[in-house]
Amino acid sequence: MIKHKVDFIHLFALCRSRTSLREKVDGAASARQPEPRRHNRGMDRKPLKSSKLRAAGYDERQRIMEIEFANGDVWEYKAVSPELFRQLMASPSPNSFFEDKIEEAFSGKRIGKVSKTNAAADFDALFGGKSND
Incomplete structure (x- = not known):
């Protein structure tokens, strides 16, 4: 049972870090595109x-x-x-x-x-x- 809690916490942290990375990539891409x-x-x-x-x-x-x-x-x-x-x-x-x-x-x-x-x-x-x- 404890093993599953650790896996869940690890999975949650991994998903959260990917979301943060995506936000950073999307933010950097939009910053490079000039506004009309x-x-x-x-x-x-x-x-x-x-x-x-x-x-x-x-x-x-x-x-x-x-x-x-x-x-x-x-x-x-x-x-x-x-x-x-x-x-x-x-x-x-x-x-x-x-x-x-x-x-x-x-x-x-x-x-x-x-x-x-x-x-x-x-x-x-x-x-x-x-x-x-």
Whole structure:
């Protein structure tokens, strides 16, 4: 009977340590993922893997797409279909897709510029430390 109590206590401790480890792993993974960027209108922008495009966001109700460029400029493109936005986000080369399918077909309007403080916050969120500005 005592042997079973020891096994139960050992099993409980093992399960508890795995839960703590999972929480730590999940917490570290979420800390490395940058939060979606927001412009003053509140649109979420998701990061793009591109040297010229930093992030893109889409408002399906208004059919407006925002593109944040690497230099910090934010441009708005109207009457963009949800499918075109989905294709941009899934493209292996977002910059080429943007130049071929969006820049040529839609007239954009510069609506702002992302400040350096947002870039520093993204750096901290991505790497978990402070940047040296």
